[in-house]
Amino acid sequence: MVATTQAIEITVISGEELFLSRKKRVRRNAYAIVKTDTSNSQTTNEDKDGGSNPTWNEKLTMNLPNHARYLIVEVHCKTSSGDKIVGVANVPTSDFLGGYGHQGYLHFLSYRLRDLNSEKNGIINIAVGTKIIENTNSDYGFSGETKMGWQECRTEVGIPIDGTKMSSGMVAGFPVGYNSYK
Template structure:
């Protein structure tokens, strides 16, 4: 049975600036949740405050179905007993179409809005299309229980016996 068509994007969440909580500059406990079309979510670690920016510098491989229309970046703050959303950017995948054609790293900066619709900072990230969806022989193998999954595919099925292996963590 053939797998459903998908696209894999490498997204690196770089940093955020001018992000505030209750009109105060955010000092700590800020992280980003990335949701492609509300299917899965990927979460960064707590950001590090550097010279007015909050730095994450975390890379994710997102499997995005071909029918997907948007990717959501949600900046949240761990506060008291739970997490509090403080800014969101919903980005149409059609805005990122040049990534697919050129297959090289592209940088983006998008404005964040809070849940009342007010501007609340900017998020900086990069995107690169990994073209894994074009590989014919992709296979997932459980390597360490539920912690990691190893993915491998044949590099060139006509001329090579080499296999590329990648390990993803959840």
């Protein structure tokens, strides 16, 4: 039996205009942590030289729980006095799962970071794509037999214009305004 679960592939691209305090810019050792829930997180390597505009370009693949409404992206900086949270962004899962592209579509997104006082503190740039995980184990655990690949998705919306089944690939659609659903 094959079980499937949704996974995401996040590329943490870069940060912009990061500050440790109102007047003190991040100089080095910035890194990002991405969380899909309290027990599932991954961390990028530190950017040793990027200063207040770090670049990571690191790809992280994570399971996405069905109940997840947000991803949390935290940017930290290692300083001589310890680890400091520079800023946090909550990324709604609807931004990359909400019908703005098919399964596997890569979304390039930028979010405002907020520090622990909810003040604006820079921007985080990420790319998010969804994946499908197929598991052939009967216990549905994730072991070495798990295979990952982009899921192919074909969306057919509209009315067939040639009188055949929808699978012919030719359809006519019409736009519906948001207010039509109220």
